[in-house]
Amino acid sequence: MNVNVEEKLFQNRYKVDHGRPHISIVDPSVCASECRTQQCTRVCPASCYKAEGNGNVSLITDGCLECGSCRIICDDFRNVEWEYPRGGYGILFKFG
């Protein structure tokens, strides 16, 4: 079964803080060379993390649902820097 998560996220309302992502990968080389599992690329419910062909992990936070999963599952390397977006920015739930 194939699921297009972007289509789901398209239904949501966001106020993106352009140029100021609230999550970042501390050291991308750790993802590429040390992390074998790259679970963030599978578990993020908004699929913000992508496994690139070259072994790198890319992160685009625009669709982030602010759940915090990526930060907590990166417990082997603590390689995710996670803050809340600035006040008023990020996901805006209509129904919650």
Added chain:
Amino acid sequence: MEKFDCIVVGAGPSGNAAAYTLAKAGLSVLQIERGEYPGSKNVQGAILYSDALERIIPEFRDEAPLERHIIEQRMWVLDDDSYIGTHYRSDAFNQKPYNRYTILRAQFDKWFSEKVAQQGVLVICETTVTDLIMDGKRVVGVRTDREQGEVFADIVILADGVNSLLAKKAGFHPELNPGDVALAVKEILFLPQESVESRFNVNEGEGVVIEMIGKITQGMMGTGFLYTNQESITIGVGCMLSDFKKERIPPYLLLERMKNHPAIKPLIQGGEMKEYTAHLIPEGGLRAMPQICGDGWMIVGDSGMFVNAVHREGSNLAMTTGRLAAETVIDLKRAGKDFTSANLASYRSRLDDSFVMKDLAKYRDMPGVFHANPQFFTTYPELLNNAARTMLTVDGGDKKSKEREILRSFTRSRTLPGLLSDAYKMWRALR
């Protein structure tokens, strides 16, 4: 320098309960919320249990945006293409005052926040609290992302939700363990009101809850749920984050498969999806609970791990902890006592006397037992469903042979000692 009696961080159920109770007693309260409006960052199933809110706002039923009152609870144990379950429906649940309701949190929290503001709380939205301001070991205020955004108070109540970054930054508790939180994803599907009512066999205003365990979580420790709202259905599934990490199953894929289960699909057919959400639920229970108060600070709601995972209760624990924290503050202030760690310990004894700690203590072994025994989420659902199919298929076989076949299927997959030990484990964990 602006100073309040109390600062409440967050405008979810726990923060709103605390702020409302404090202001009603005449304290000056500042409440800070990072969302555009209260509710815009908040996610829940969502079931509202009346009792916890009634103790704060007795007349809430006249004003709050409520979807449907629940008259029927279904518990389904699912195999890949079947379910076996129990339904409990009673007209007693149709008698006012109703015991619980489905709600939409973005709307409910906005209403609750208006009530909080009416009590005189200064509610500031679109403002993220970035740090606690310390004076030695004592919390004396908060720093926000606004210009000159430092504010001070005698006590800071952290109602900042499951991620609780502030308490972690301040060193009050460590990062959450993936085994202590569940990741849940859900969708809201809109349908005509008549479709909701005919599909679930209910009248206007009445609703149904379906809680599910079994193959829908693909071996992971978790549950699914389906709630009826006024003109929509909320459907979701949640599993322990540690299991998601291990199994590497995308949560939206899990949800999509669940929506296609032959028992679920007809119930949601034609629903228009208008929002997709994800949220962590702190399910570690009593054994994973952090320190809940210290010099100048208290923790309420999800940030304190106040969730009864077994009974799917959270918002009522949130409101109750918020109210009890506020009552602790009010009593100390009236007695002229300082908000030291020692004095705030009475918050803990109030919690101990309430259902909050009693329930969490009762189920303290539950998370561990389920973690260690995945058969409760895989093998048993399969066995139960097969047993029902064997018994209910009329194929010329005699009933005694069918019974023997079912018994054999149980002992073959779990062995007799295994079955007894599973029963004992469940009894121990639930008693």
